[in-house]
Each structure stands twice: as C-alpha cells, then as structure tokens.
Amino acid sequence: MIKLSDDKFSEEQGKVNPGDQARPGTPGTGENICQSCKGSGRLGSAPCPNCGGTGVVTEGIGGA
Numbered sequence: 001m002i003k004l005s006d007d008k009f010s011e012e013q014g015k016v017n018p019g020d021q022a023r024p025g026t027p028g029t030g031e032n033i034c035q036s037c038k039g040s041g042r043l044g045s046a047p048c049p050n051c052g053g054t055g056v057v058t059e060g061i062g063g064a
C-alpha cells in the first residue's frame, strides 16, 4: 500500500481559508470581500490570514 499524507492531500484539494464558511463552488455561497483586510489580501506587510491573501472569502448568500 502507498502511504500518503491524507491531511496535506485534502488541504490542497479544498483550499479553504480560515475566513471561508464553505468550499468555493458550494451552492448557496459566494465570494465576499474579506472583512479583515477589506479585500486587499494583506494585513500590514503580511498576507491576510483570514482569506489566505486572496482578499475574498467564501460565505453564505442571503444569510444573516
């Protein structure tokens, strides 16, 4: 059997950032501007940890 690191593998597949409420492409969700970095993708001189430096997060649509 081949031993793979399941954790690392799924992490690369999902690519979900801390600020994401769902995986990209999930029905009922959409991309929103990250509230932490205001869409800049950066906090100070470091990439925003909330959105992973993308400036956007995946959130549910129409919800409170």
Ligand SMILES: [Zn+2]
Pocket (backbone or CB within 6 Å): 034, 035, 036, 037, 038, 039, 040, 041, 042, 048, 049, 050, 051, 052, 053, 054, 055, 056
């Ligand atoms: Zn951000």
